[in-house]
Amino acid sequence: MKLETKDLKRLQWAIAFLVIMTLVGGGLVWSTLQLKKSGEKTFKEATAARKDIEAKLARARVEEQELRDKINRFQALKARGYFGPEKRLDWVEAIARVKAARRLFKLDYEFSPQRPVDAGILPGGAAAGGFEIMASQMRLQVQLLHEGELLAFLAELRDAVQALVQVRTCTMERIALGGTDRTSNAQIKAECTLEWISLREGK
DSSP states (O other), X not given: OOOOHHHHHHHHHHHHHHHHHHHHHHHHHHHHHHHHHHHHHHHHHHHXXXXXXXXXXXXXXXXXXXXXXXXXXXXXXXXXXXXXXXXXXXXXXXXXXXXXXXXXSEEEEEEOOOEEOOTTTOTTOSEETTEEEEEEEEXXXXXXXXXXXXXXXXXXXXXXXXXXXXXXXXXXXXXOTTXXXXXXXOOEEEEEEEXXXXXXXXX
């Protein structure tokens, strides 16, 4: 089939329309692809932002729980009377009560002056927020019937006083038979070093 000039004139508008539609269609496809890329980018950014918010929220919840735990521990220490000036007179009375209740044969002790805790007790040092961790060292000599009495004495003493009683060193040895003290049935003598720990407001 042969196209003549008059046929081309009739088709020129159709061809022009076809070209225009092709260009419009191409533009729409390009715009759609750009919108898709933009949408994917926005989605990725929104997903990353959501994950970041979720991570921050999870950290905030963990920090909140840690803060609650610290507050609970602080309240427990406060309830035990660990804060404030040391109550040495109360300690002496408590020792006497426990000694009498447990009917210990012999008990001698001596307190050293109060001081900030050293690295041997608390490697992090004596500072604890707005407080200082203080310790009073006690050297204890006691005679007992058996080892269990020492453990029971220390446990009862910890419950009776407003301080954290920590055993630093403790040695025990059997008392030789036929000793000078014939009125005592003690079988063991123990020498211990205890740290009586309390907290006071920092300077």
